[in-house]
Amino acid sequence: MTISFLLLAAITITGTAAAMSLKNLVHCVLALTLGLVGLAALYLRLGAQFVGFTQILVYVGAVAILAAFAIMMTRSAEPSELSRSSSIRFSGTLIALMVFAVLAWAICSGTSALQVPGPQPEASVHQIGLALMHLFVLPLEVIGILLTAALIGAGVLAMDETRRAQ
Amino acid sequence: MLGEGILKGLTETARNFLGSYVNKDRLTTVQFPEERLPQIEATRDFPFLVYDGSDWQAGLRCVSCQICEKECPPKCIYIEKSKDKKPDVTGKLQFYPTTFDIDISVCMSCQICVEVCPFDAIKMNVEFEMSSEDRFGGLLLRKEQLAKSNEYYNKIHPTEAAAVDAALAEERAKVEAKARQAAEAKAATPAPVAAPVAGETK
Amino acid sequence: MPEMIDQIFVLLKHWLMAYVPGTLQPIASAVLSVVPVLIAFPLLFAITTVLERKGLGRMQNRYGPNRVGPFGILQPMADGIKSLTKEDIIPRTADQAVHFLAPVMLVIASFLVYAVLPIGKNMVIANLNTGVLFFFAVGSMVELSVFMAGWSSRSKYSLLGAMRAIAQMISYEMPLVLASVVVIMAAGSLSTVTIVNMQASYTRIWPHWYVFTPWGLTGFVLFMIAATAESNRCPFDMPEGESEIIAGYYIEYSGFKFALFFLGEYLGMFATSAMAITLFLGGWAAPFSFLTWIPSYVWFFAKLLTIIMAFIWIRGTLPRLRMDQLMNFAWKFMLPLSLINIVGAGVWHFMPAGFARWLIVSLLVVVSCALLSRGLRRGKSFYVRTYRFAS
Numbered sequence: 001m002t003i004s005f006l007l008l009a010a011i012t013i014t015g016t017a018a019a020m021s022l023k024n025l026v027h028c029v030l031a032l033t034l035g036l037v038g039l040a041a042l043y044l045r046l047g048a049q050f051v052g053f054t055q056i057l058v059y060v061g062a063v064a065i066l067a068a069f070a071i072m073m074t075r076s077a078e079p080s081e082l083s084r085s086s087s088i089r090f091s092g093t094l095i096a097l098m099v100f101a102v103l104a105w106a107i108c109s110g111t112s113a114l115q116v117p118g119p120q121p122e123a124s125v126h127q128i129g130l131a132l133m134h135l136f137v138l139p140l141e142v143i144g145i146l147l148t149a150a151l152i153g154a155g156v157l158a159m160d161e162t163r164r165a166q
Numbered sequence: 167m168l169g170e171g172i173l174k175g176l177t178e179t180a181r182n183f184l185g186s187y188v189n190k191d192r193l194t195t196v197q198f199p200e201e202r203l204p205q206i207e208a209t210r211d212f213p214f215l216v217y218d219g220s221d222w223q224a225g226l227r228c229v230s231c232q233i234c235e236k237e238c239p240p241k242c243i244y245i246e247k248s249k250d251k252k253p254d255v256t257g258k259l260q261f262y263p264t265t266f267d268i269d270i271s272v273c274m275s276c277q278i279c280v281e282v283c284p285f286d287a288i289k290m291n292v293e294f295e296m297s298s299e300d301r302f303g304g305l306l307l308r309k310e311q312l313a314k315s316n317e318y319y320n321k322i323h324p325t326e327a328a329a330v331d332a333a334l335a336e337e338r339a340k341v342e343a344k345a346r347q348a349a350e351a352k353a354a355t356p357a358p359v360a361a362p363v364a365g366e367t368k
Numbered sequence: 369m370p371e372m373i374d375q376i377f378v379l380l381k382h383w384l385m386a387y388v389p390g391t392l393q394p395i396a397s398a399v400l401s402v403v404p405v406l407i408a409f410p411l412l413f414a415i416t417t418v419l420e421r422k423g424l425g426r427m428q429n430r431y432g433p434n435r436v437g438p439f440g441i442l443q444p445m446a447d448g449i450k451s452l453t454k455e456d457i458i459p460r461t462a463d464q465a466v467h468f469l470a471p472v473m474l475v476i477a478s479f480l481v482y483a484v485l486p487i488g489k490n491m492v493i494a495n496l497n498t499g500v501l502f503f504f505a506v507g508s509m510v511e512l513s514v515f516m517a518g519w520s521s522r523s524k525y526s527l528l529g530a531m532r533a534i535a536q537m538i539s540y541e542m543p544l545v546l547a548s549v550v551v552i553m554a555a556g557s558l559s560t561v562t563i564v565n566m567q568a569s570y571t572r573i574w575p576h577w578y579v580f581t582p583w584g585l586t587g588f589v590l591f592m593i594a595a596t597a598e599s600n601r602c603p604f605d606m607p608e609g610e611s612e613i614i615a616g617y618y619i620e621y622s623g624f625k626f627a628l629f630f631l632g633e634y635l636g637m638f639a640t641s642a643m644a645i646t647l648f649l650g651g652w653a654a655p656f657s658f659l660t661w662i663p664s665y666v667w668f669f670a671k672l673l674t675i676i677m678a679f680i681w682i683r684g685t686l687p688r689l690r691m692d693q694l695m696n697f698a699w700k701f702m703l704p705l706s707l708i709n710i711v712g713a714g715v716w717h718f719m720p721a722g723f724a725r726w727l728i729v730s731l732l733v734v735v736s737c738a739l740l741s742r743g744l745r746r747g748k749s750f751y752v753r754t755y756r757f758a759s
Contacts, residue, residue, distance in 0.1 A: 026519060030466065033512060049498045053505040061508025061541070065534055068515055125498055125558050175685040179427040183684075192429045 004045060012038030025071045033064040050125050207323060210290035212270045213243075213279050215312045218255045222313040225255055227287035230263040234279035234288055242272035243279065256338060268312060270296065271305040286330050292322045370661040377404070377665070378490050401493045405482050412672075413634045414444035420680045427684035451627035459620050463520035470517035471621065471628040477509040478635035484560050485642045488652045488665035492561055499560035500552060503643055504545055507598070510636060511537050514607075514617050517629070521620035529616025532691070533607030536597055539698040540604075544594035544640075546706035547587045550713035551578050551647040564651030573657045577650040582730040583713040586737075588648040590706050592675075595640035597698070599633060601679060603686035604694060641675040642668075701740050708736045 015035030019028045036059040043052035132140050186192045196203055213234075217225035230247040246265035254260045279288050291314070298304025320327040372379070381400045388396040418433060418441060425432025433440040458467055484499035486492040496502050511534050518530020555563045567577050578584035597604040600616075608616035618629040645651055649671055652664035689697070712729045719725035 024463075027463075027466075030516065049496060050501065053498050053501040056505040057501065057508055060512060061505065062538070065511055065515060065538070068519070069534075072519070125501075126556075172686065176681065179681060179685045182429055183423065183426045183681075186426045186429050193431060194429065195431050197431075 005042075008038050008041045008045060011035075012042065026068060029064055029068045029071060032067070033060055036060060036064070050128055205292055205322075207325060209292045210277060211275050211294050212273050212291050212296075212307075213268060213277075213288050213312070214291040214314045215266060215309070216287055216289055216316055216319050217313050218316050220315075222310070222315070224252075225315075226262060226313060227254070227285050228263050228266065229254070229260045229285055229287070230266075231261075231284070233282050233284070237278050237282045239276060239278060240272045240274050242269045242274075243267070244269075256341075263309065266309040266312060268307050269305065270307055271301070286334060289319055289323070289326075289330075370663070374489055374663040374665075376663075377488070398493075405487070405493065406479065408487075409479075409482065409635060409638055410631065412638060412669075413631055414448075416634060416638075416676055417447065417630075418443045419676075420683075423677070423680045424684045427681075448627070451624050454623040456623040456625060457620075459521060459523065461522045462620065463522070466516050466520035467620075468625075470513050470520060471618075471625045471632065473516065474510060474513040474632035475628050475635070477506055477513060478632045478639065480506045480509075481636075481639045482642075485639065485646060486561050486564050486651050487642075487668050488663065491652075491665060495559060495561045498558045500548060500558045500563075500643075500647075503560075503639075504541070504548075507636070507639070508541065510632070513632075517621070518617035521617075523620050525613045526617045526619045529607050529613050529619065532613075533600060533617055536600070536604060536607060536694060536698075539695060540594045540597035540702070543590055543698065543702035543706045544598060546703070546710065547590040547594060548643070548647050549706075549710055550583050550587045553710070553713050553717065554578060554584075560646050560651075564646055564653065567650040568653035570657035575650055575653055575655055575657070577648065577653070577655075579648040579650075581716065582726065582733050583709050583716055584648055586705065586709045586712070586733045588644065590702055590709065591644050591648065592678075594702065595637075595644060596679065596682070597694075598640055599637040601637060602683035603689050606688055606691060606694065609688055637679065638672065638676070641672055641679070644675065645671045696744060701744050705733075705737060705740055709733060 012035050015031050015033070015038055018031035019035060022028045022031055037056065040052045040055035040059070043055060182192070216227050218227065219225035230245055232245050232247065235241075235243045235245045244265065244267040245263050248262045248264045251259040252262050254262075275290070277290055280290055296305070316327070316331070320331070381397075384400060385393065385396060421443070422432035422434075422440065433443040436442040436446045458464060481503050483493040484496055484502050514533045514537070515530050518526045518528075518533070521527075551563060552558055555566045557563060557566075567575065569576050574580075579588045596602075600607050607613075608618070613619070618626060621629060645668065652668040654660045654662060654664075654667050712732045715732065716725050716729050719728070
């Protein structure tokens with residue numbers, strides 16, 4: 001519980017909390033991005049450089065932009081009436097509490113609660129690469145096929161209407 | 167081949183780049199304050215008042231008819247007509263402007279004042295470096311600033327000025343001829359009239 | 369002696385560090401590493417603006433700026449004073465906070481990437497194990513700031529510009545990263561320092577730069593094209609096309625914030641150029657073994673300036689691409705070619721050294737390049753364009 005951890009945790013929590021509570025949807029996305037950056041910084045603090053930078057590359061560079069575009073293209077940035085209704089807020093809080101309870105239970109009853117200072121896991125890029133290519137080669141390939149299929153699908157969707165009709 | 171056009175373009179720009187250092191003719195830019203292009207004769211920007219002779223106050227051609235003031239589209243001319251009359255260059259008694267102001271910050275250089283002037287008193291100038299620190303007073307030209315000699319007009323617009331001078335001279339000659347005719351007639355007519363009178367008196 | 373001149377900045381830092389008390393050592397070390405970079409690259413920006421304007425002028429048979437100082441070299445100072453003294457206007461309907469944050473974030477992101485670029489021997493701010501990844505990760509934050517700038521201005525032009533910019537940046541980031549993958553494969557490391565060290569050796573007088581291999585050359589060309597698009601420069605300057613959407617996403621900015629956008633853009637261009645140097649052109653390494661006595665940072669900046677010159681040259685030559693041409697080029701030519709290039713690099717890695725692998729990999733790249741360019745041109749017929757929605 002050092003100062004840097006507290007600071008990063010505060011940034012992450014502020015970002016995510018703001019993402020839920022702000023009225024303007026684009027602001028929400030930007031706040032969420034802040035939360036994701038904070039999370040990446042936490043990864044970096046734990047010595048997981050690869051994961052941290054990948055987090056920034058994927059979430060800040062791509063997902064946040066995608067979310068912002070989706071919002072801008074589908075609806076106006078003004079808050080809708082729906083978000084203010086109390087029943088949705090109530091059920092949302094309930095779900096959040098339930099998820100939090102499950103996670104807290106899992107963490108508390110898991111091995112990390114035992115306070116055993118295990119050996120510092122050495123996670124260099126080299127090892128991650130080796131693990132991906134040997135141990136996890138099947139999941140990697142499956143994900144690759146899935147993403148390729150998604151890419152082709154997007155291409156088909158974006159194709160000229162006239163050409164698709166032929 | 168892919169990229170052929172790009173290479174062609176690159177060689178062209180490279181030739182321009184190197185050539186501009188070797189061949190001065192390539193550079194068409196005129197470095198303004200140091201070098202100036204000769205002015206085209208039809209250049210015009212703001213109006214000025216023409217005077218004949220050497221004294222600008224006496225020789226001003228303007229007779230304060232105020233046509234230009236009325237015709238000016240942006241209304242940048244302000245004239246005050248005199249109460250008395252003064253003899254102009256030809257010696258004829260004429261009204262003259264006590265005030266003649268042109269606000270060149272308003273003037274749009276349309277030349278309509280020149281077109282409508284029946285006395286060839288207002289013409290277009292070519293002076294353009296008129297920036298001033300005083301944006302109101304500095305750009306409001308008074309009569310004394312506007313008055314320029316006929317020689318100056320001949321210098322900036324030679325062809326046009328020559329035509330104007332010729333027309334004016336012709337007109338003056340016509341007037342003079344008429345006056346002479348009238349004088350001759352006057353001189354001639356009294357004689358037959360005077361004769362009977364003389365005869366009468368005789 | 370050459371060794372000492374080469375390392376003079378490193379030695380200077382060590383000498384200064386000796387005067388710093390122990391507790392302040394980490395901070396002092398960071399400051400001493402960062403400040404020179406913060407000075408050197410904006411200075412390079414200033415020099416580049418005047419060089420660019422003069423060079424473009426000469427390419428168009430003009431003089432370019434030559435009024436401020438001898439030969440106009442003080443022009444950037446005049447520009448700086450001008451933009452500092454200009455009124456900073458924020459549109460009334462703009463989103464104040466985001467509007468302010470966008471240029472700040474752009475400049476921060478542009479400066480952050482310099483942390484992993486080795487400027488000279490032992491001259492890098494942070495030698496990260498994942499340096500190349502860091503570069504691309506932080507570089508992707510630029511897109512977010514472009515989006516923020518475009519959206520917060522509440523102007524149609526800036527939103528259009530931001531849309532175009534982001535579409536283009538996302539499309540070209542893919543070939544950019546994939547083109548650099550070949551180097552990572554060859555070097556076996558994501559660390560920029562290791563990558564440069566791998567290239568800083570010689571056989572006889574010739575260096576081991578990655579650009580002198582078929583896959584390296586292809587990767588370099590692809591990387592530079594993608595870098596041009598990433599930094600929104602001509603011929604990929606559609607997001608800020610002056611003649612159509614004036615300045616794109618930063619149209620509503622004025623005064624110093626506008627200058628910050630300019631700075632951020634140029635810093636991004638320098639950074640991607642420096643990355644191209646690091647990955648393909650041997651970083652700070654001398655081009656011949658007998659030239660190693662010239663300090664490493666001189667070589668780095670010489671290479672950087674050469675690449676900047678190339679950028680200016682291309683800007684003075686090529687017209688702007690249309691959106692569909694841009695996208696077709698990215699997705700139908702650059703992406704497949706960079707993927708094939710990765711295959712080529714793999715083949716190169718597993719074949720025995722010699723003439724055979726040169727031939728095979730070169731053939732692979734050239735043939736696929738020719739086929740892809742044919743594919744780009746296929747179905748292109750010139751006809752009078754009809755506008756579906758205009759009539």
